[in-house]
Amino acid sequence: MPQAANVHFFDAHPAFGDCRSEIVAGLQREQKTLDPKWFYDAEGSAIFERITRLPEYYPTRAEVSILTSQREAIAQRCGLGSVFIEPGAGNCAKARLLLDALRPSAFVPLDISADFLFAAARGVGEDFPWLEVTALCADFRDFRSFEDHLPVGRRVLFYPGSTIGNLDPDHAIEFLSEARDLVGADGGALIGVDLHKSTGRLESAYNDAQGVTAEFNLNILRRVNDLVGSDFDPDRFAHRAFYNERLRRIEMHLVSEQTQSVCIDGLPFHFEAGESIHTESSYKYSVEDFSDLAARAGLQRRETWLDHDGLFALHYLEP
Ligand code: AVI
Secondary structure (H helix, E strand, O other): OOOOOOEEEEEOOOOOOOHHHHHHHHHOOOOEEOOHHHHOOHHHHHHHHHHHOOOOOOHHHHHHHHHHHOHHHHHHHHOOOOEEEEEOOOOOHHHHHHHHHHOOOEEEEEEOOHHHHHHHHHHHHHHOOOOOEEEEEOOOOOHHHOHHHOOOOOEEEEEOOOHHHHOOHHHHHHHHHHHHHHHOOOOEEEEEEEOOOOHHHHHHHOOOOOOHHHHHHHHHHHHHHHHHOOOOOHHHEEEEEEEEOOOOEEEEEEEEOOOEEEEEOOEEEEEOOOOEEEEEEEEOOOHHHHHHHHHHOOOEEEEEEEOOOOOEEEEEEEO
16 A cells, blocks of 8 residues: 555564563462553454443543543643654544644654554544654654654653553553653653542442453453463453552452462463452552652643533643
C-alpha cells in the first residue's frame, strides 16, 4: 500500500523478554500473579474495546466527554505547535479528538505492537493531511531505542485512559519520572486518571451484567496457554473483582473453582479451591493524591478537568 508523505515509521524492534520465566515467577509467588500486559493480544484488545462501551464502564465515556468539551482549553494549556507523543497509542482514537485544536508540529504514536500501530498511524495521516505523523514501534521505557527518531520541538506527552492506574504507585512514579525526562524542562504531560469514588460504583464497572469483564479476565489464561504451552482450563476459574478500599485499587482475580494442578512443560502449579491468581490492579486517585504522586516524580499539576459527573480527571502536568 502506498505510504502517505506525512506518515513516517520506525521499528525499534522492542524486546519482549523471556515470557516463560516471567509467567513462572508470577505463578510461584505466594499470591499467584499474572501481569496484565498479557491481556492485550488481538482477542483481548477486542474484548477491551467492548468493555469501553459497557453501560457500567464509565471511564472511557467520561474521559471522551472531557476531551471533546474542553479541547480548546486543553490545547491552550498544552501549548500549540508541540510534538505530541502518545505511548501505548493503540488506535489513536483519543488523540484524534485533540489534534485539530492542538495543531501539533508532529504526532508521535508509540506502541510495542507494530502492525496495529502502523495501521492506526496511517489512518491518522490520511484524516489529518496537514499533520506530520511519526509512528514508533518501541518500548516507551527504552528511550534510547527511539530518541533519534523523535521530531524536533517542545514535547507534550499524552497518556489517557487511566492506564497509569494499572501500575502500582512506585511504578507509576517511575513512569512519570521517565515522562518528565522525555519531555524536558519546557515540556508537559496530559494524563487521564480515574477518580476514587464509592465502592458500589467502582465494583459495578468491573463486574458488568453481560460478563464482558469476566471474559476479558479469563481470556488471559488462553493467552498464557498460547505463550508458554500451559494447560489452564478457563472453565475451572471464575472472575472476581473488588475494590480494596485501603489501597484504593480495584483488584481483578481469577479464582480456582476446585483443587487442581496446572502444568507448564511438566512443571506443576497447585491450586486449592478458592485460591486466586491476581491479574490486575486498577488504582483510583483523588485529585490531591494524584498531585502528590506526580510531585514525587518532579511534575507539578497545573490544571485538571473533570467530566460533568466528577468521575474522571484529566491532569496537565509540568516539570
Ligand atoms: C486499561 N485499563 C485502564 C483498564 C482499567 O480500567 O484498569 C483495564 C480494565 N480492566 C478491566 N476493565 C478494564
